[in-house]
Amino acid sequence: MDSAIPRPDVGVQRRKLREVSHLQIPLCNVQNIIDLGEQGEVCVTNDEGQSETLVADLIIGADGTSSTVHSIVLPQTKRTYAGYVLVRGLVPTEELSDDAIRVMDFSATLCWNRNSQMLSYTVPARKDGPPNSHNFLNWGWYVKKTEEELNELMTDGDGQRHHYTLPQGGMRAHLADEIRMTAQDELSPQFAEAVEKTKLPFVQVVTDSGAPSNVFSDGKILLVGDAAGGQRPHAGSAVTMACFHAHLLRLLLQGLMSLDEWSRETQFVSSALVKAGQELGSICLSTDLDPSEKAKSFLGGSLAAQKLLTEKWMQFWKENK
Ligand SMILES: Cc1cc2nc3c(=O)[nH]c(=O)nc-3n(C[C@H](O)[C@H](O)[C@H](O)COP(=O)(O)OP(=O)(O)OC[C@H]3O[C@@H](n4cnc5c(N)ncnc54)[C@H](O)[C@@H]3O)c2cc1C
Known part of the structure; x- marks a missing residue:
């Protein structure tokens, strides 16, 4: 880390x-x-x-x-899939433990794992909030997904397949639970806590285009x-x-x-x-x-x-x- x-x-x-x-x-x-x-x-x-x-x-x-x-x-x-996604989430900083806040320290923090990588930084609660009004921890976790897993992940509860971004609220509950469980196994406790406390994770597909x-x-x-x-x-x-x-x-x-x-x-x-x-x-x-x-x-x-x-x-x- x-x-x-x-x-x-x-x-x-x-x-x-x-x-x-x-x-x-x-x-x-x-x-x-x-x-x-x-x-x-x-x-x-x-x-x-x-x-x-x-x-x-x-x-x-x-x-x-x-x-x-x-x-x-x-x-x-063509824009092509890079083989992995950025699973993302926002957590109000007041919901994080002192330990998580100490590690993430409200600045950009990286978590290095064997087969993935995660980062976090803080953002204002409102898009138009002043830059120093940091109230949310914004995290992103790079995770590999096969084409089949990607199809499943990017399909929302109504059966709609999203191309590059699965918005907040789109992820099916069992997949969000799986992500929280994997986080407990693979991430440091502080990052796993951030994933655990995220109500509505969302996804950005990583692509190449030139x-x-x-x-x-x-x-x-x-x-x-x-x-x-x-x-x-x-x-x-x-x-x-x-x-x-x-x-x-x-x-x-x-x-x-x-x-x-x-x-x-x-x-x-x-x-x-x-x-x-x-x-x-x-x-x-x-x-x-x-x-x-x-x-x-x-x-x-x-x-x-x-x-x-x-x-x-x-x-x-x-x-x-
Ligand atoms: C969630 C997220 C977080 C990011 N965080 C960072 C970061 O921290 N740092 C960083 O450097 N980059 C970040 N990026 C990438 C960054 O936003 C882009 O690289 C940057 O905005 C590129 O600017 P752009 O003007 O080329 O394109 P965009 O900002 O994507 O603007 C393209 C515009 O074109 C419009 N448009 C699209 N199609 C059409 C059409 N057919 N006709 C007319 N208008 C159209 C769109 O509505 C949009 O307004 C992030 C991207 C995302 C999605």
Whole structure:
């Protein structure tokens, strides 16, 4: 077990990205894109459910890991299951024992096991709460699941199969009980307590997705953020990468960098971080390494990924390019 994960020198909080990205952006759902030569036609459904067609000089696919824009420009690259899931839960901190609070210490804490890995950190009770109002322990436990086990886990009480996220309240009671029992056998007592006290566990499926290119139709369509490279969550750098892509996009639109340079730099960072996430995942789920070896290798890999991201930020920030 280890505590106090070193933070990256440059990091952007997910809540900040969400605050900014939900400002003043009209809601619409992209359905299709048609290349018109000089311009592109985007077919959307607006928030009233009506179809609209927009004509654009530049189309930026920033629509996340299950990106529609990505699937239109790169139909051959699919989002694939990585072989394990992140079982997650939230527990009010006042319900935890003094022992659990002492170990988890309200900061990021990792628990290393023979065949899985768990992490915890605290979050505000409300999404819009101040950052220092930490009232919930947020935990995530990486666990391997075969395709068959995954199907069972991701099917809720109404028989609906969820693709990538099983929401709170969706997990069937016997599966939640199984998870609590396994936690007693495999985790340290403090982490097992957090799992035991979680009323509604939920699940995020860990996937891989990447793009061999992020520029299409002679520069009329670009992919950024998760749409360009969906990272496994281990490095905790996906938000910072998405913001790096956005920063370089600003430089591109201001004419301070060429399209080739934009593509090269953003692709370099995406592919390095996608690869780092895969390597960190292999360490976390390895059955060959003992827990202390896992902790050491993980911290080395994690710091290397954060160093790369920080150096790239500094390069393009300092030059104010
Ligand atoms: C539960 C959870 C916890 C996470 N925690 C962390 C963390 O601690 N640190 C970290 O670095 N990363 C974290 N991530 C990952 C992080 O949220 C993403 O990497 C980041 O948000 C990527 O930003 P993005 O703008 O590329 O995509 P997103 O934030 O996914 O935004 C995509 C947007 O596109 C919209 N959209 C989707 N399809 C369409 C369409 N067809 N038409 C129009 N709009 C569409 C979506 O509604 C959404 O608003 C977490 C992810 C999840 C799910």
